[in-house]
Amino acid sequence: MLTDFQIGVLGGDARQLQIIKKLCDADATLYLVGFEELDEEIPGAIKTEMDDIPTGELDAVILPVPGTDQEGYLDSHFSNYSPQLTKEWVQKLNRSCTIFTGITRDYLTDLCEESNLQLVPLFNRDDVAIYNSIPTVEGTVMMAIQYTDFTIHNSNVVTLGFGRTGKTVARIFQALGANVKVGARRQSDLARIFEMGFEPFHINDLSDHVEECDILINTVPHPIVNVKVIQNMQLHSIIIDLASKPGGTDFRYAKRRGIKAILAPGLPGMVAPKTAGDILASVISQILLEEKGERGNY
Amino acid sequence: MLTDFQIGVLGGDARQLQIIKKLCDADATLYLVGFEELDEEIPGAIKTEMDDIPTGELDAVILPVPGTDQEGYLDSHFSNYSPQLTKEWVQKLNRSCTIFTGITRDYLTDLCEESNLQLVPLFNRDDVAIYNSIPTVEGTVMMAIQYTDFTIHNSNVVTLGFGRTGKTVARIFQALGANVKVGARRQSDLARIFEMGFEPFHINDLSDHVEECDILINTVPHPIVNVKVIQNMQLHSIIIDLASKPGGTDFRYAKRRGIKAILAPGLPGMVAPKTAGDILASVISQILLEEKGERGNY
Amino acid sequence: MLTDFQIGVLGGDARQLQIIKKLCDADATLYLVGFEELDEEIPGAIKTEMDDIPTGELDAVILPVPGTDQEGYLDSHFSNYSPQLTKEWVQKLNRSCTIFTGITRDYLTDLCEESNLQLVPLFNRDDVAIYNSIPTVEGTVMMAIQYTDFTIHNSNVVTLGFGRTGKTVARIFQALGANVKVGARRQSDLARIFEMGFEPFHINDLSDHVEECDILINTVPHPIVNVKVIQNMQLHSIIIDLASKPGGTDFRYAKRRGIKAILAPGLPGMVAPKTAGDILASVISQILLEEKGERGNY
Amino acid sequence: MLTDFQIGVLGGDARQLQIIKKLCDADATLYLVGFEELDEEIPGAIKTEMDDIPTGELDAVILPVPGTDQEGYLDSHFSNYSPQLTKEWVQKLNRSCTIFTGITRDYLTDLCEESNLQLVPLFNRDDVAIYNSIPTVEGTVMMAIQYTDFTIHNSNVVTLGFGRTGKTVARIFQALGANVKVGARRQSDLARIFEMGFEPFHINDLSDHVEECDILINTVPHPIVNVKVIQNMQLHSIIIDLASKPGGTDFRYAKRRGIKAILAPGLPGMVAPKTAGDILASVISQILLEEKGERGNY
Ligand SMILES: NC(=O)c1ccc[n+]([C@@H]2O[C@H](COP(=O)([O-])OP(=O)(O)OC[C@H]3O[C@@H](n4cnc5c(N)ncnc54)[C@H](OP(=O)(O)O)[C@@H]3O)[C@@H](O)[C@H]2O)c1
Ligand SMILES: NC(=O)c1ccc[n+]([C@@H]2O[C@H](COP(=O)([O-])OP(=O)(O)OC[C@H]3O[C@@H](n4cnc5c(N)ncnc54)[C@H](OP(=O)(O)O)[C@@H]3O)[C@@H](O)[C@H]2O)c1
């Protein structure tokens, strides 16, 4: 339980909404900024403004998944303005207050460093990345069904990378009945790929393994689906690139060859915001409890 | 090989296109009616009109999946008019000519009976129904991802019916990580459900098994998802009804309770016309070869 | 609950023991014949002799899984003599008493017919055969591990028959990471085999599909693993024949070619007597309750 | 290909035999010591004595999986004496010669260090440990079937550790239809356990998760299955401890409580020596080729 915890939630999308609900359920007190258009009443959550939050008493501040832009503005799906995270505001926070974000870029990182505040970019954590791989892969499955005229079952799928997302991709496409080959570079990954019943190949040999591929799914954030690879692919095949922008695919060349290639960022928030919010809420709770201990009079 | 076979293809959609390609690949000669707008040239296929087909020489006539309407008209996706299957035309066919359709209704059934022609409603065949269950289920998966804000993984799924489609539904949702309960009425089905790792229950007790359900998928073509069942379901849950029209769900009551319920007919043609066409082409070839033997001078 | 039910249990093995426990748990009264050497005391179960049972009051008689031999003797694992089921004894039973056995042969079938008693050969039931397929396959897995020097994982397994046992065999060997081909003869079975991710072939073509086979598992009770098949197999391969005696394998020729071939009857009682007993107990209870209704004063 | 490679194989068991075959197939020249009783003739392999090997020309020496004992003796399954690896012999080797063993202890480690020779303890490699997890788990499955009277299917299995062996254990018991809970201590492991469909728990809470357990499988080489855990277990349950000696179980207390607990070392060599040998042969070849490059005149 998060009884007596006070938390600011500044902007966000449907995932934040789920975070808010979960934390309120756990008895925390929440101050919401940028949620004017949210109709629902959530007991324990107070809609307010940046300047009206009891800044000095907050145990945590939760930012939207993408963090701030380079001027500190925070995207807010439930409002038509964007709250801003300024140096002045941040410096009113208690030193023990934790700032949660999905990812972070310079402005936010610097701000927290200067203000000597702990910043937790949740998406850097292995556990979050693994939990998130589940909605990511369901989004990928949805796209593979939507954008092809054949079934995943009995199709030839090549997946690239066997990290936190790649393992889940391979597992689920196999479960759907595809013949799955997985490209990786570590010997231990190749061994696990074999053990799990996929066909392993060294990612350096990628261009030799795509000739019969119907669906290519990339999770490697490096330009590995290059001209040499794409020219070996069948015209009816499709490339779904999950790696963070700009992906690992030569999209220009794919287009020229007439092969559909899609960069698909942000799938969890898109296909399963409730689950994606639950994942974040549960890790946030756990971190708060570990760091600050359970409170309340029980 | 279907060398020397002559086949008429009258109307249809993307599935027909795939059938045409497959049969031409197998060296048959095809007469296409209702394909004016098809740009592609397919060697072996001749675009023509009802009256110009060498009716008396045809080995088979392939109709669109839904067969004819009650006046004999045939839906044609690649044309802006609908060819008509008339008694006069049909009676010019050789008695050994086979008529293939997906499903059949009175007009078509009667026509063939009167004319003493063999009619093969492909969707009545167990093998076709089982092959078709694959794209059907992928369509269902797509809908379950699209129409919910949570993941299939770790959700509670109840599936109804353990026939040709139901078995595949249960298998795939389990493979995606759902907790799957299956309702059926035969003891042997309940035993197989248990063996395959699902939780079996007798379909008569359905209303006792939906309280924790997030996704309900029906394949039983009888009104079993009734008021009593729906009132026990959670408001965030979703019903996907695959049974042929009008489905097995009380849609009116579901709407009233605010539970999303979707009747989802014709999924194979929608999500995987190529695979759906391949399935039909392969069964058609097999039937023709079995009945008429391989021909050609080789 | 089986309150007020009176049941005779005549001979049997570890499975009977489990049946006894389950039925006593369900509050039935049991008369055990041929259990002298059973040390355990089971409340509700009375050790006695054929002649001391209140024959006329019995609701059911449970025989050992193999039934009687051709003179009516019943195998008894927990005794050093075999009780005999005689015409005289049987005719003292009430006409509504049900006789349960696993399988039946002439003597028993005739006896019940003459005496106008309902005989239930449990192993003929589809549900029992399906439940039993689970321990059967675990026994098969155990043998495949024990009798080969390679792993099931990544081996080539051919299974024959896709009935109640065959489906489970194929599923489990695939789950263990084998490449599984399944031979069957019905089009609908071939379709389901494909849908479940196995490689289907027509069982008539068996001899063409064994060349790379490492483990061949037969469930077809007909001589199909014949000379032509065996001569195409690799010397290191193994045949496990589950079909009831004499199996479907030419054991003589396998031996001559130096290929290990094993007839493996009665696996459930061997590897999982507790589970095998539970299966029977649960079906027996269900039949008794359906036929005779729940009793007792509650 | 290993053309022109010269390799000494000193003692070993059935795994060595498979290594010998594979390396000979790859065209290496092998000197076998301690294989007098091996009847088979393997082209490319020469049976000899320690003193007759062309020591100075060897590219590699392959020891038995357990390495040497503390006096340098090497176990030899195909001989009735044990070759000895002495300092004198080792020092005659070329500095570029690689020594392969499964595991190593002081004597062997020191010997190679003193002699400035590269020692490769294969079982320390992640890839070998993962490949080996496959036969290890099949051995575990065999034991779970043999030593219980119930099926793995539908039983409650608790597995401990989610490392190289633990992942495979959990996967396979789930595939066989068990309800699998996995105990681990890293957040990322708990996330992956959840993603793969097992029920995760923190290993510190082990004693709270064994009450319904039927089969407990340990891979953690620490005393975690202690009195507190064992006293919460059911009497019919079984503990299979895979961790290297002395395992992680309080065997004394398990015995006292009447719970069967088995320490099961060395399963790969026991249940699948051919596969286990193949794994080693393939990693040895790969290391030799990487280090020394392909040779031969082609
Ligand atoms: N589209 C979405 O909705 C979505 C959702 C989640 C994640 N993502 C993105 O997906 C990508 C993967 O995420 P992740 O969590 O799976 O990361 P990860 O665990 O770090 O996995 C990355 C994989 O790529 C491999 N890799 C990295 N650089 C490589 C190179 N130069 N050559 C070959 N292989 C290389 C890694 O291999 P090694 O282990 O050998 O380095 C690893 O297998 C990231 O860009 C992430 O932002 C997108
Ligand atoms: N939406 C789509 O795209 C799509 C695609 C394919 C099929 N379908 C439709 O899906 C439905 C199922 O097709 P199928 O091929 O799976 O049919 P099927 O093999 O006949 O299976 C029907 C199942 O429903 C059960 N059932 C029938 N009547 C019942 C009743 N009164 N009470 C309880 N259970 C009952 C059957 O049980 P018993 O075996 O005990 O009778 C069986 O388990 C059909 O309406 C079909 O047209 C739709």
Ligand SMILES: NC(=O)c1ccc[n+]([C@@H]2O[C@H](COP(=O)([O-])OP(=O)(O)OC[C@H]3O[C@@H](n4cnc5c(N)ncnc54)[C@H](OP(=O)(O)O)[C@@H]3O)[C@@H](O)[C@H]2O)c1
């Ligand atoms: N070893 C053990 O411990 C154990 C345990 C259980 C069962 N069994 C034995 O295993 C066998 C199979 O049992 P089951 O319950 O699976 O029976 P089942 O459901 O009747 O299945 C038998 C299979 O064999 C096929 N088949 C029968 N005759 C054939 C023929 N002449 N040619 C080709 N295929 C043929 C059937 O195909 P169709 O459907 O096309 O006829 C079906 O696929 C029986 O002999 C049974 O006694 C042994």
Ligand SMILES: NC(=O)c1ccc[n+]([C@@H]2O[C@H](COP(=O)([O-])OP(=O)(O)OC[C@H]3O[C@@H](n4cnc5c(N)ncnc54)[C@H](OP(=O)(O)O)[C@@H]3O)[C@@H](O)[C@H]2O)c1
């Ligand atoms: N019986 C056989 O035939 C056979 C075959 C292969 C291996 N083995 C043995 O099996 C054991 C496991 O091998 P492996 O290759 O899987 O090793 P591994 O990859 O290192 O895995 C060990 C697991 O144990 C966990 N662990 C270690 N110390 C722990 C502690 N104090 N508390 C809680 N968890 C702890 C590790 O967690 P962290 O990652 O958090 O450290 C990891 O999950 C070894 O003893 C090995 O020798 C036996």
